[in-house]
Amino acid sequence: MTPSGPSPLEGWVRGGFSAAGITHDTHRRGTGPCVLVIHEVPGITPEVERFANEVVERGFTVVMPELFGTPGRASSAPYAIATFARACVAREFTVLATGRTSPVVAWLRALARSVHHEVGGAGVGAVGMCFTGGFVLGMMVDESMLAPVVSQPSLPLPLGAERAASLGLSPDDEAAVVQRAVDGCQVLGLRYEGDRFVGTRFATLHERLGDAFVSIDLPQRSATDHSVLTEHRDDASVERVLDFLGERLSG
Template identity: 45%
Template sequence: MQTRQLDAYDPLEDFEPRKITLDGTTKMVHVSGKGPAVIVIPEVPGISPHVARFARWVREAGFAVYVPSLYGRDGEPVDLEVGQAIFKRVCVSAEFRAFGAGGSAPVTKWLRGLAGLAHNECGGPGVGAIGMCFSGNFALSMMLEPAMLAPVLSQPALPLDDDAGLQIASDELNAIKKRLDEENLTVMGYRFEGDRFCKAQRFAAYQEALGDRFISHVLPDSAANPHVPEFFEKVVQTPHNVVTVHLIDEEGQPTRKARDEILAFFALRLRTSTLDGR
């Protein structure tokens, strides 16, 4: 894969930009690769070069990757002032419902539709998805779509006002737990130990709700890349972004191991027709 600067604009020229309308709502989705589909849901402030790098890793691992544009300017490097403005807008957006546990973010309905569309286009046993930060728990809500087989929750940050909140309606959570049990599926979760947006209470709540169907991975803060854009240094302030800005792309690094585990999880679920558990 071509090495790109992570602090410069990424034109995403190796992705096909597609306007996709689902349930009356149109969003831009950047699509690339062949194979079973994986939806990479960007973190705030958007499809940064770091998010695009992860999407390319997914593509190079043998998947068709779908990256929906939910906020920010696609390909733009992370800027402090712009990032703060996007963060504030997303916090008050009804589409994402950043505050208050007990209900799923409305945008997850659109994302479930995207999962169904991607499966129809790409075939295979089903679809995978990874959410990060603001979108971190969206992949769980997407399990209401039958095609979704491989959900990854990376540093799920919502709701912001309840450390143990899961931002999903109880009936939806119960339906998902039933499906996980019946189909022998699992949910992968990743966070840094000292993350102030995704604390231990949240993962404990997932564990209580999903039991051994939730596979928790907690990385030490010392594993995080200390060299991050100013937005993450001044606004996020703690290790947070496991597979993007806080990832250290070097052999033996825990964050690269986390990336490889996620890619292996997608391969396990999406490249075979037999679900043999994990």
């Protein structure tokens, strides 16, 4: 990862990283073990930045990949719709297909390995949200992934029962994730109950991972509740994520 100067986010350093035929900017801050905070649609909003800063304050080197959107721009319905439409046609994201891992996951694995090699520590953590939530599962193929957090995972889009239950992984990657769970790697999942974007994949995770999948299932306060850690933030869940990262990476 190559630093390239100031970030539009206060206190963060902008860089770039290329791997697996994919290049994206990154935003980095902090010291300590590596945690990737992977933003949701429409991008690195102020709410995502707030959460990432809290991870930094717990003693971690946080890297936020810039996968789409404009860093620091507030969310709005038109912005989210436009960003979602562009993301859906990007080749690095598998939006509808089952039995496939999104190509960007290979890039995320390489990014995590690079930062981990630089900063050291027992391993790395990652927090994925909504569009990017399931990407963290694919990162578990690397044994350095010790603290995977899956918040309201929404891919593949839950159109039909098969997609609603799918984890968005290739058969080989899914088998590797199951084995990591058997070997003791816990996965923390968060969602609002009744969130249609999550489909039934939490049931799939409980079935595949057993006790290694620790789920936080929150009652919906309104029909629009979705983003547990950001726009529809639940403070207790944020604390649980921060504690999980600390237990797995700093303990």
